[in-house]
Amino acid sequence: xxxxxxYNTYTRRTEVFETLLPxxxxxxxxxxxxxxxxxxxxxxxxxxxxxxxxxxxxxDFKVRHVRNITDVGHLVGDVDEGEDKLQKQARxxxxxxxxxAQTYTLAYNEMIRLMGVLPPGIEPRASGHIIEQIEMIQAxxxxxxxxxxxxxxxxxxxxxxxxxxxxxxxxxVLEDLIAGAGNEARELEGQEEKRNPNDFALWKxxxxxxxxxxxxxxxxxxxxxxxxxxxxxxxxLGDVFDIHGGGMDLLFPHHESEIAQSTACTGHNxxxxxxxxxxxxxxxxxxAKSLGNGITVDELFxxxxxxxxxxxxxxxxxxxxxxxxxxxxxDFSNEALQASEKGLQRLWKAAETASGLKAAAHNEYDVNAxxxxxxxxxxxxxxxxxxxxxxxxxxxxxxxxxxxxLALDAANIEALQQLFKVWMxxxxxxxTESAGDDQALDGVMQMxxxxxAKAKADKNYALSDEIRNRLSALxxxxxxxxxxxxxxxx
Amino acid sequence: xxxxxxYNTYTRRTEVFETLLPxxxxxxxxxxxxxxxxxxxxxxxxxxxxxxxxxxxxxDFKVRHVRNITDVGHLVGDVDEGEDKLQKQARxxxxxxxxxAQTYTLAYNEMIRLMGVLPPGIEPRASGHIIEQIEMIQAxxxxxxxxxxxxxxxxxxxxxxxxxxxxxxxxxVLEDLIAGAGNEARELEGQEEKRNPNDFALWKxxxxxxxxxxxxxxxxxxxxxxxxxxxxxxxxLGDVFDIHGGGMDLLFPHHESEIAQSTACTGHNxxxxxxxxxxxxxxxxxxAKSLGNGITVDELFxxxxxxxxxxxxxxxxxxxxxxxxxxxxxDFSNEALQASEKGLQRLWKAAETASGLKAAAHNEYDVNAxxxxxxxxxxxxxxxxxxxxxxxxxxxxxxxxxxxxLALDAANIEALQQLFKVWMxxxxxxxTESAGDDQALDGVMQMxxxxxAKAKADKNYALSDEIRNRLSALxxxxxxxxxxxxxxxx
Numbered sequence: 001x002x003x004x005x006x007y008n009t010y011t012r013r014t015e016v017f018e019t020l021l022p023x024x025x026x027x028x029x030x031x032x033x034x035x036x037x038x039x040x041x042x043x044x045x046x047x048x049x050x051x052x053x054x055x056x057x058x059x060d061f062k063v064r065h066v067r068n069i070t071d072v073g074h075l076v077g078d079v080d081e082g083e084d085k086l087q088k089q090a091r092x093x094x095x096x097x098x099x100x101a102q103t104y105t106l107a108y109n110e111m112i113r114l115m116g117v118l119p120p121g122i123e124p125r126a127s128g129h130i131i132e133q134i135e136m137i138q139a140x141x142x143x144x145x146x147x148x149x150x151x152x153x154x155x156x157x158x159x160x161x162x163x164x165x166x167x168x169x170x171x172x173v174l175e176d177l178i179a180g181a182g183n184e185a186r187e188l189e190g191q192e193e194k195r196n197p198n199d200f201a202l203w204k205x206x207x208x209x210x211x212x213x214x215x216x217x218x219x220x221x222x223x224x225x226x227x228x229x230x231x232x233x234x235x236x237l238g239d240v241f242d243i244h245g246g247g248m249d250l251l252f253p254h255h256e257s258e259i260a261q262s263t264a265c266t267g268h269n270x271x272x273x274x275x276x277x278x279x280x281x282x283x284x285x286x287x288a289k290s291l292g293n294g295i296t297v298d299e300l301f302x303x304x305x306x307x308x309x310x311x312x313x314x315x316x317x318x319x320x321x322x323x324x325x326x327x328x329x330x331d332f333s334n335e336a337l338q339a340s341e342k343g344l345q346r347l348w349k350a351a352e353t354a355s356g357l358k359a360a361a362h363n364e365y366d367v368n369a370x371x372x373x374x375x376x377x378x379x380x381x382x383x384x385x386x387x388x389x390x391x392x393x394x395x396x397x398x399x400x401x402x403x404x405x406l407a408l409d410a411a412n413i414e415a416l417q418q419l420f421k422v423w424m425x426x427x428x429x430x431x432t433e434s435a436g437d438d439q440a441l442d443g444v445m446q447m448x449x450x451x452x453a454k455a456k457a458d459k460n461y462a463l464s465d466e467i468r469n470r471l472s473a474l475x476x477x478x479x480x481x482x483x484x485x486x487x488x489x490x
Numbered sequence: 491x492x493x494x495x496x497y498n499t500y501t502r503r504t505e506v507f508e509t510l511l512p513x514x515x516x517x518x519x520x521x522x523x524x525x526x527x528x529x530x531x532x533x534x535x536x537x538x539x540x541x542x543x544x545x546x547x548x549x550d551f552k553v554r555h556v557r558n559i560t561d562v563g564h565l566v567g568d569v570d571e572g573e574d575k576l577q578k579q580a581r582x583x584x585x586x587x588x589x590x591a592q593t594y595t596l597a598y599n600e601m602i603r604l605m606g607v608l609p610p611g612i613e614p615r616a617s618g619h620i621i622e623q624i625e626m627i628q629a630x631x632x633x634x635x636x637x638x639x640x641x642x643x644x645x646x647x648x649x650x651x652x653x654x655x656x657x658x659x660x661x662x663v664l665e666d667l668i669a670g671a672g673n674e675a676r677e678l679e680g681q682e683e684k685r686n687p688n689d690f691a692l693w694k695x696x697x698x699x700x701x702x703x704x705x706x707x708x709x710x711x712x713x714x715x716x717x718x719x720x721x722x723x724x725x726x727l728g729d730v731f732d733i734h735g736g737g738m739d740l741l742f743p744h745h746e747s748e749i750a751q752s753t754a755c756t757g758h759n760x761x762x763x764x765x766x767x768x769x770x771x772x773x774x775x776x777x778a779k780s781l782g783n784g785i786t787v788d789e790l791f792x793x794x795x796x797x798x799x800x801x802x803x804x805x806x807x808x809x810x811x812x813x814x815x816x817x818x819x820x821d822f823s824n825e826a827l828q829a830s831e832k833g834l835q836r837l838w839k840a841a842e843t844a845s846g847l848k849a850a851a852h853n854e855y856d857v858n859a860x861x862x863x864x865x866x867x868x869x870x871x872x873x874x875x876x877x878x879x880x881x882x883x884x885x886x887x888x889x890x891x892x893x894x895x896l897a898l899d900a901a902n903i904e905a906l907q908q909l910f911k912v913w914m915x916x917x918x919x920x921x922t923e924s925a926g927d928d929q930a931l932d933g934v935m936q937m938x939x940x941x942x943a944k945a946k947a948d949k950n951y952a953l954s955d956e957i958r959n960r961l962s963a964l965x966x967x968x969x970x971x972x973x974x975x976x977x978x979x980x
Binding site: 064095096098099102103106119120121122123124125127128129130131135214215236440441443444445447448451467470471474475476489 | 554585586588589592593596609610611612613614615617618619620621625704705726930931933934935937938941957960961964965966979
């Protein structure tokens with residue numbers, strides 16, 4: 001495909017991506033609720049939308065990427081009842097809720113950094129946009145689509161549904177929702193204030209002991225979970241913007257509510273494209289605390305979890321995620337991760353091999369065909385597994401050329417090197433690990449390669465073998481080629 | 491001294507540090523205005539207050555450390571006129587002000603991370619606390635100490651001074667201020683709204699084109715620079731808390747205004763201790779854009795600035811800062827930094843030496859005397875240069891013992907090792923650089939040491955010398971001791 005196409009959850013169609021303003025993209029992605037350490041369930045979204053953003057920037061769009069931090073309003077159970085997740089954690093840790101927010105925002109951003117995810121351009125906090133949320137709630141009330149009861153404000157779903165489509169994004173049918181909401185919800189605390197069980201909170205009255213509360217036209221309280229994203233996306237991206245992203249688990253009620261809130265307030269579905277990634281399962285099961293299969297990223301990176309056979313590096317995890325299409329499920333298992341680790345090593349080695357290739361006078365392979373295939377794959381709704389398949393083809397070409405079995409001229413070698421640089425590093429964001437402070441190691445290894453070459457020239461094979469074997473034990477592999485030896489990490 | 495003493499700028503006395511609540515410390519430190527890359531002037535405060543916090547935690551206090559991010563309200567020229575610094579930078583970069591805030595907040599926090607500064611427990615943003623600021627302004631107006639004019643609100647310094655002390659912290663005398671404020675200030679835009687030129691803005695009316703603005707009882711506008719710290723410190727630490735820190739450049743008008751605002755609102759000076767660090771000069775000169783001597787931390791760490799003879803590492807800079815007492819001036823020069831670099835290397839080597847010492851049956855040095863001297867120095871208003879002098883004494887002891895010239899028994903060797911761990915690493919926060927991924931290098935170096943030992947045993951001195959010399963060229967030094975050889979980075 002010659003232009004970027006994206007699957008739009010809202011229309012259930014793959015559509016040509018066209019921007020509201022030429023050359024600019026407004027991208028809003030739902031971020032974390034910062035009340036616990038980041039776990040496996042947190043990594044797929046940031047990686048998927050990072051690749052989308054990188055690709056948009058590669059296509060020369062100027063992207064304004066907004067990802068929020070939810071530090072208030074997200075209640076335990078994800079519905080309108082129960083304690084605020086931050087406040088609950090603060091009570092458990094005996095600290096201020098904002099200390100909880102800080103701890104886990106830092107942990108999340110460190111995970112993001114390790115995973116090679118570029119930081120968003122704006123990172124707004126829900127608690128920092130209370131005024132904007134109050135103003136939006138007021139506008140919804142002015143439109144007659146919300147009502148105040150006892151210091152709380154609820155969105156009136158039935159009134160809204162009389163003039164607007166409700167449930168289109170998530171595919172829910174209001175009649176079914178009403179029938180299903182029935183008895184169980186009625187028993188939850190606070191539900192009796194609602195005109196209809198499907199109504200959702202825009203503002204909740206705070207009990208005196210509730211730490212997080214602000215003054216509002218309806219008294220002291222705090223915002224509902226959904227209104228923050230509507231208010232913050234509108235503030236930084238306008239009434240209508242290009243892409244709203246998030247996980248499929250947010251389709252309902254979160255994103256459905258966002259559409260209703262924005263439409264009630266501005267008359268518009270806020271996003272032209274709704275893009276949703278699928279979830280990660282573990283050994284075929286949903287992740288859940290009760291199943292004991294929740295793995296934090298720290299555990300992943302250190303290997304310290306009963307379900308893990310070894311540690312997996314951030315880049316292995318990133319590569320694993322991109323080996324699946326973002327809309328497909330992704331099942332985490334040791335076997336799958338180990339396969340990703342091997343595949344990734346193969347690509348890195350091939351990229352290194354490509355950087356040292358010698359040009360032939362004639363040419364036997366058109367590298368630009370691979371480049372074109374990569375572009376076509378990305379344009380086809382971000383088909384990253386296809387891009388990776390093309391990178392493996394590029395690796396095959398690099399190795400054949402290095403082994404003298406395929407001739408590439410200078411232009412094609414250059415194209416091959418660029419391909420790894422642009423498609424693997426820049427767009428997929430797969431960079432070499434431990435790139436940092438390896439200068440000393442490089443120098444020492446070069447010295448050992450020289451000593452080994454001299455030992456071989458002196459026919460001192462005991463020494464040359466010893467060098468090779470001891471390095472191998474350290475995970476450092478020597479590879480002998482036509483133009484001398486090179487080394488790499490195993 | 492057996493208890494921590496701190497110099498209190500407010501009382502101009504060194505006082506015993508006693509907390510408001512037993513075992514707990516509320517610490518508020520003024521953070522950066524995030525409109526440009528962090529420079530040399532930004533590093534001293536975070537390091538000084540990081541050491542204070544680390545020492546308080548060492549003393550078993552539970553510290554709630556709040557450091558704000560100023561992302562709105564700080565006007566060019568640091569007075570009540572001119573454009574907002576963030577908005578101006580956003581205009582120059584053609585982005586949203588919050589994109590400017592994000593870019594430079596990330597840059598600041600990366601600098602902080604490299605410098606080994608622990609992140610604060612709460613990192614509130616001025617733009618995220620507009621409601622709290624409005625409420626505080628309202629309370630000051632209710633107390634009759636502020637007045638609204640044309641949609642702006644000013645603090646009434648003369649009315650305040652009738653019943654409260656104004657100028658005590660900074661040592662300014664109101665009569666002098668009034669005489670001095672005279673003509674020049676009068677000519678600045680907006681000054682005609684003030685009853686007195688020394689009045690300062692609590693809330694500024696926003697022009698329609700001003701991007702950052704919020705609704706308030708006085709119309710659309712944005713907060714003054716000073717009110718954010720009063721509102722945020724109060725929110726997270728209460729009406730009165732233990733320590734307020736910042737640079738001496740903030741004494742007036744910023745901290746003087748904070749005291750006036752809080753006193754007007756709550757009746758109290760908000761902080762029991764006001765702690766101020768002195769500034770950094772460059773080659774004896776004040777840093778200023780016009781002098782061309784503003785060095786960013788990136789330039790420092792890379793060595794890319796006309797005034798720099800080489801790159802300096804974050805830990806070298808940290809060590810340099812702690813070699814001066816925080817209330818003294820600190821002059822940056824290549825000579826001084828190079829001396830710090832050498833001194834730091836010496837301490838690191840000594841710590842490594844200490845970790846390998848062999849215990850004697852008898853003992854010739856009381857290491858606990860050094861420990862006691864370190865504690866006495868820190869208790870004496872954070873005398874870090876004295877602590878460092880004691881660390882050099884510890885280094886001398888370690889080296890003497892290693893050379894067989896001083897006997898230490900097991901208990902004293904243990905105390906010496908602990909001393910480096912606790913006082914150098916934990917309290918001063920001086921950690922080994924490039925601590926990260928050196929396992930491979932360690933392994934390879936051990937292999938080279940073995941090869942060299944074998945070469946020597948075989949009387950192959952050509953080889954053993956070659957290994958030593960080539961490593962030396964890489965900055966890796968071999969040191970031969972009684973129990974074999976060891977290596978370290980030069």
